Amino acid sequence: MTGIRYITNEKGQKTDLIINLKEHGEIVEDLLDALTAEERRGEDTIPFEELIAQLKSEGRIND
Numbered sequence: 001m002t003g004i005r006y007i008t009n010e011k012g013q014k015t016d017l018i019i020n021l022k023e024h025g026e027i028v029e030d031l032l033d034a035l036t037a038e039e040r041r042g043e044d045t046i047p048f049e050e051l052i053a054q055l056k057s058e059g060r061i062n063d
Contacts, residue, residue: 004018
């Protein structure tokens with residue numbers, strides 16, 4: 001696959017990845033979004049309406 005390079009250690013094991021973001025930026029963004037969602041899976045949530053009310057009361061969004 002073009003735009004992807006692996007870096008290996010002295011044992012030949014893949015340790016790092018270089019990705020051309022001009023070529024694969026959208027895929028990388030999707031991957032990072034999925035990882036973030038998985039990481040946050042157990043976090044507490046609040047209803048959307050409550051979030052909007054809170055942001056309005058803090059002056060972060062307008063009516």
